[in-house]
Amino acid sequence: MKRPRPQPPKDAPPDAVWFGGPISWFSISLTVRADDLHPEHVTHQLGVEPTHSQVKGLPRSARADAPPARFGSWTVRLTSEETDEWDVMEAVRAIIARFPQAPAVWEQLPAGAQVRLSFGLHLETRNQGFSIPADILKFAADRNIELDFDIYSERTATV
Secondary structure, eight states, X not given: OOOOOOOOOTTSOTTOOOOOOSOSEXXXXXXXXETTOOHHHHHHHHTOOOSEEEOTTSXXXXXXXXXXXXXXXXXXXXXXXXXXXXXXXXXXXXXXXXXXXXXXXXXXXOTTOEEEEEEEEEESSTTOOXXXXXXXXXXXXXXXXXXXXXXXXXXXXXX
């Protein structure tokens, strides 16, 4: 059962300023990137359809003026709008559960491919964060997956 999202006390003053707590919005993506990458091969290898892919030399989008891609890439992305999960690490577990668990499968990706698990984190207040448990670190390390963090804050609170 999913844990309930932490909430401020119901009897808190309306002008109270809150610090900490869970990340309010996030996106998580797993990307395979290489010069000679063919997205259909990665799809076949990992058994998951990408949410975005590109082939080196082909236009990066359907726009008429789109520049050609400088590298091949294959990405599966999960945003907070696509899941009711509020805990970043549980969402990571949900995305990596889609993929083969055997490290040997990942070793068959193109030579020199960079595999990255990216976190886009949007903070509403100071002191929001999370920890990365050992099972996620082990999954990434056993498959040579880099962890990448982009942290955004639209407003900053002052004390």
